[in-house]
Amino acid sequence: xxxxxxxxxxxxxxxxxxxxxxxxxxxxxxxxxxxxxxxxxxxxxxxxxxxxxxxxxxxxxxxxxxxxxxxxxxxxxxxxxxxxxxxxxxxxxxxxxxxxxxxxxxxxxxxxxxxxxxxxxxxxxxxxxxxxxxxxxxxxxxxxxx
Amino acid sequence: xxxxxxxxxxxxxxxxxxxxxxxxxxxxxxxxxxxxxxxxxxxxxxxxxxxxxxxxxxxxxxxxxxxxxxxxxxxxxxxxxxxxxxxxxxxxxxxxxxxxxxxxxxxxxxxxxxxxxxxxxxxxxxxxxxxxxxxxxxxxxxxxxx
DNA sequence: CGTTTTATTGATACTATGTATCATTTATAC
DNA sequence: GTATAAATGATACATAGTATCAATAAAACG
Numbered sequence: 006x007x008x009x010x011x012x013x014x015x016x017x018x019x020x021x022x023x024x025x026x027x028x029x030x031x032x033x034x035x036x037x038x039x040x041x042x043x044x045x046x047x048x049x050x051x052x053x054x055x056x057x058x059x060x061x062x063x064x065x066x067x068x069x070x071x072x073x074x075x076x077x078x079x080x081x082x083x084x085x086x087x088x089x090x091x092x093x094x095x096x097x098x099x100x101x102x103x104x105x106x107x108x109x110x111x112x113x114x115x116x117x118x119x120x121x122x123x124x125x126x127x128x129x130x131x132x133x134x135x136x137x138x139x140x141x142x143x144x145x146x147x148x149x150x151x
Numbered sequence: 152x153x154x155x156x157x158x159x160x161x162x163x164x165x166x167x168x169x170x171x172x173x174x175x176x177x178x179x180x181x182x183x184x185x186x187x188x189x190x191x192x193x194x195x196x197x198x199x200x201x202x203x204x205x206x207x208x209x210x211x212x213x214x215x216x217x218x219x220x221x222x223x224x225x226x227x228x229x230x231x232x233x234x235x236x237x238x239x240x241x242x243x244x245x246x247x248x249x250x251x252x253x254x255x256x257x258x259x260x261x262x263x264x265x266x267x268x269x270x271x272x273x274x275x276x277x278x279x280x281x282x283x284x285x286x287x288x289x290x291x292x293x294x295x296x297x
Numbered sequence: 298c299g300t301t302t303t304a305t306t307g308a309t310a311c312t313a314t315g316t317a318t319c320a321t322t323t324a325t326a327c
Numbered sequence: 328g329t330a331t332a333a334a335t336g337a338t339a340c341a342t343a344g345t346a347t348c349a350a351t352a353a354a355a356c357g
Contacts, residue, residue, distance in 0.1 A: 026324050058152035062336035088234035104175050114276050117267045129259050130291035137229050139283040172353050208307035
């Protein structure tokens with residue numbers, strides 16, 4: 006995950022700006038998501054959270070994941086084995102690539118997707134307000150190490 | 152759903168060709184999926200199946216949905232309220248559009264998506280073997296009736 | 298055809314994932 | 328520092344999906 010372009014401070018600021026209190030659980034979870042190399046499920050995030058904060062409750066983590074998703078800070082990964090994993094959202098619009106070998110997520114430029122959506126809008130007559138694009142395959146590293 | 156382009160006979164033939172037995176449950180479920188206007192979850196398909204075949208078991212429906220998905224006869228819809236709904240797969244490659252008002256699915260030409268994937272492969276260095284694209288918005292009908 | 302073989306089915310129990318409730322705790326405002 | 332209200336954690340609950348296994352039904356075979 007390109008954590009260099011995501012700042013935990015900004016996430017706390019976003020929560021604050023939305024009228025939520027800034028708590029230690031939040032900070033713990035934000036750190037977990039921002040620093041993970043892989044998409045995480047709520048359950049995995051809970052496990053991770055209890056390592057540094059053993060009393061963390063399960064429902065709390067599920068609530069926080071929902072909150073972070075609603076604020077657009079994390080995005081759901083629509084994969085093969087379900088759709089319950091999340092990755093941090095980058096400031097810029099981007100498409101997700103998931104490597105089926107190592108499981109890591111990579112972010113690709115979404116300009117081509119924007120063009121595609123505009124094109125589809127014109128040819129279909131539908132008004133497109135949102136999209137989910139997920140790409141799968143073997144990342145550059147895994148191809149070379151195969 | 153454009154059922155005119157999907158033939159239940161072909162589905163049964165596909166199951167047969169894969170070495171599976173052709174049963175009444177299968178025929179019931181295939182009819183349900185082919186004729187539904189909306190994406191269906193396994194649970195919804197079970198409800199529908201019991202209307203014409205009351206003793207149909209839940210696990211059977213889940214197994215059959217999995218089988219149909221593995222054979223590529225139905226596709227998972229990756230939507231907002233989860234990813235547990237399915238639509239029939241059209242013979243040609245197509246992208247899915249889901250109307251957020253009426254819930255109906257429409258199939259769009261996927262050539263632009265193929266181009267996008269080729270382009271992303273070249274610029275990223277990843278080998279892309281599969282994709283999931285879901286578009287959301289208001290369909291032509293719902294825009295006019297708003 | 299009737300019989301044998303074997304995949305499929307249905308009932309049940311179970312696991313996993315996610316949600317509601319509510320007393321307790323903790324962050325913020327005063 | 329104290330009051331207040333949101334967030335938390337424990338529990339119970341709800342929903343979605345899976346494993347098991349005896350009973351059933353489709354196909355193969357004589």
